[in-house]
Amino acid sequence: MKDIAKALGLSISTVSKALRDSYEISQTTKKLIVDYVQEQNYVPNPIARSLKDGKSKSIGVVLCSIDNTFYSQVLNGIDSVAYSKGYNIIINQNHESYERELLNIKHLISTSIDGLLVSVSTETKDYTHLIELQKKGLPIVLFDRLVEEINTHKIKIDNLQASYEGTVHLIKAGFKTIAHITSSPNLSISTERLAGFKKALTENNLPVNDEYIKFCDHGGMVADEVDSAITQLLNLAQPPDAIFTASDRITTRTLSFLNIAGIKIPEDIALMGFTNTALAEVLNPPLTSITQPAFEMGQLAAQKLIELVESKYPVEEFETLVLNTELHIRKSTSKGKIFT
């Protein structure tokens, strides 16, 4: 800008104001400056601007892993609205580690972000790192994996209902001994999905037996934990006739495991799971799946966050948006030999 001012025989202030279209500058001068700037294709330094007005126009996103069907779709949603509103997104993966999540947060705040989108790791039980941040005035929006201790906008799916519906489907389809493999009990999504599962069993007069409920503390990140959960289920005196898996990674790993073990789905054991893969239809067998509106979740989360970030007044009233899932019934849960 200094150079422009010099070249045009004007002051730096004039150039700055012309570019910001200030009323103080005459049309002729503006045109002169704008034209010159075009020609030189100069772009103002956003860092200087950020420094000046204390906004970085970027938002942080903390989640377990980019490389995951569900979250990559969420990211796509976040990106779509962030992009349209001129925000960059800075992604940090916690890889389901609490320690890493702490580092991420520390890193992100030392990066000057205007707001933060968070889905906590499976290991996270202590939320002070987030609460502290919020106290310092950083707008935070939680998505997917919520935490009660933090009061802010939250975007979730109706986990209980989704899980309930899914389980009811299994029961209606004739399965009697249904196992549930879910993620870490630390997570809201796990407890809610488990609650929906239990509710369906109870309402249909089926026993709720803890032996048939398995937790994967790393959310299926470690294949072993899924494998051992299944193995334990299969070794029960009365093995389950259906498995309901509560997350993307667990679902796909279970499918792989059963396939490798030569266990026929649904003849030997039925399988239904949460997953957002577009391939559910063409899996072997086609998989009954509960899909989440991941893209929309990302969009809403970003929208709500940017709302907070750009709000003139401190926001005190927060809302929790609840999205609905879809149950896609396919061959993996069809009892008997009737195939499509």
Place this chain on the structure above:
Amino acid sequence: MKDIAKALGLSISTVSKALRDSYEISQTTKKLIVDYVQEQNYVPNPIARSLKDGKSKSIGVVLCSIDNTFYSQVLNGIDSVAYSKGYNIIINQNHESYERELLNIKHLISTSIDGLLVSVSTETKDYTHLIELQKKGLPIVLFDRLVEEINTHKIKIDNLQASYEGTVHLIKAGFKTIAHITSSPNLSISTERLAGFKKALTENNLPVNDEYIKFCDHGGMVADEVDSAITQLLNLAQPPDAIFTASDRITTRTLSFLNIAGIKIPEDIALMGFTNTALAEVLNPPLTSITQPAFEMGQLAAQKLIELVESKYPVEEFETLVLNTELHIRKSTSKGKIFT
């Protein structure tokens, strides 16, 4: 920092230097300052620092879509090294649109990035936007989809060889009329894979017939283009007995299409494709796939870029790293009724 200086009765310079561990500051004063800073948990404003030394410690990534098995794995790789070296990644999706790619680039440079990682869109034929950027001194590294016109570090897989091996496998397996559905001919990956395909045919005395080669100008982003390519193939006087698909999206879409159409794989038609989905093994049927070292590609690209960014001297010598793929042979390409 001003507050710290005031609180401790020191000058701002002293505080700054102490925090940067300058030799000019005595151990006692350093300790005093560091302790106080810890207690107040102050973090230096990175924007101010960026402004001072002209580095933003962030790198831009331009690719078609986050929400894609292959690219999300690449991103994971990029993130892993960027993170470890203290860089943020700023992702921009071009959604296979040239126009969008231009906007992305414009947006990114107005964002102050230290370097750029690019995999061009299917539509991109003109590379001046990138060349201009490079001329202005921005380090660029290309990955996956390369462009000859740009002289810089590049990371690719051995597309020709991968495709050649795959095709040879099909031929050895007994298929005679092999179709190839690939992405836009604008892309290096398309032409190279096509070349490998043709090479294998020629070497095995099979005719190369353009009727069996179909291009999807949007890389399979639009399901329709894949569907119509397949339909055209099936409507040929002599339909192919095998299809070789050259990208993730095309592969999965083809599988879906054939399944929906009730066409049996591999009995009616065999299918082999590039894809990085972990689900290939559990698809219906298990899919013969060519997988790419996506994570490694991301890592290398980020490494090479950061090397350029941090290089003291302008780099003139560039290299192209070529990675190898893996061919996983599965049921979808097994001739006859011999299943595993």
Place this chain on the structure above:
DNA sequence: ATTTATTACGAAACCGTTGTAGTTTTGAAT
């Protein structure tokens, strides 16, 4: 006691913008 190094610290410029508070110019009204 004086000079000379050495160590520890501080003042101020700088990075590239923006906004406040002047200052000059213009032109109209008195």
Place this chain on the structure above:
DNA sequence: ATTCAAAACTACAACGGTTTCGTAATAAAT
């Protein structure tokens, strides 16, 4: 001709750090 307001432009501080250069204090050497 004088006054005054509005319009057009400029100087300068500020944003929050880093760094160069200068200076005071201390220690060592003469």
